[in-house]
Amino acid sequence: MTPDDYCQDKAAKSGSSFYYAFLFLPPERRRAINALYAFCREVDDVVDNAGDESVARIKLTWWRTQVDKMFDGTPEHPVTRALQPHLQACDITRERLLAVIDGMEMDLDQSRYLDWPGLRKYCWLAAGVVGEMSAGVFGHSEASTLDYAGKLGLAFQLTNIIRDVGDDARRGRIYLPVDDLQQFQVKAADILNGVYSDRFTALMRFQTQRARELYREAALALPEADRRAQRPGLMMAAIYYDLLAEIERDEWRVLHQRISLTPLRKLWLAWKTWVGGGRGLLRRLAHGQAKNSA
Secondary structure (H helix, E strand, O other), X not given: OOHHHXXXXXXXXXXXXXXXXXXXXXXXXXXXXXXXHHHHHHHHHHHHHOOOHHHHHHHHHHHHHHHHHHHOOXXXXXXXXXXXXXXXOOOOOHHHHHHHHHHHHHHHHOOEOOOXXXXXXXXXXXXXXXXXXXXXXXXXXXOHHHHHHHHHHHHHHHHHHHXXXXXXXXXXXXXXXXXXXXXOOOOHHXXXXXXXOHHHHHHHHHHHHHHHHHHHHHHHHOOHHHOOOOHHHHHHHHHHHHHHHHHHHOOOOOOOXXXXXXXXXXXXXXXXXXXXXXXXXXXXHHHOOOOOOO
């Protein structure tokens, strides 16, 4: 198996919504985004699958050395070997890759966040930076496109947090800010015990509105000149935004289940956005509309 095959296999087996957007890219850019995604998946799995915190820290330190070796021209792991040829062309920097590892390390350092600024920092490291690198892979000519991509990454991560409230709690993590829980009088024990209430619904509606504001800011930041190149990111946005609407339609019943879209629906949303250029989607995001339109 070649390094590119390894990354392709990693992306395909993940079941991620991102994979459906990758399918529409030309071969060279598809190889680059598959390698970048595989890197993010590898370091994320270190934390998610490690039973021992000290072992996870050692593995993340090892990944830092792999990033250094890649930029020194001596990549070792299949992922860094696949990613190395795309670094300069796609503006994938050492600092951004190390920031992703910093974000994963935050999961080892803390399981709760006091407020939104603290959670936003985590979301930025875990996903906002990835959004910027992805924009480089897709191609852009305007600096403001990086602002769009970073905010879109934040929106994706917050959507994931909303979807995974129950799963994360069972893993010992509650990402929803403590001060938000206090504002809506929702106890951590209620989340851990799967207790639904009007207070919990209000809390989740608030988080959903926060996510929609991030989508809105992202849509408004994307310049016209780069909309065509950034269609893969918009395809991901169509899938994630539809997922957020689905969670809302299900009245945020996320404590006992993981709400998701079918593969066929994801592919349909991706194709529709690709063909339509994302114009309808951008209008929808900018106005905070839940109804689907690509």
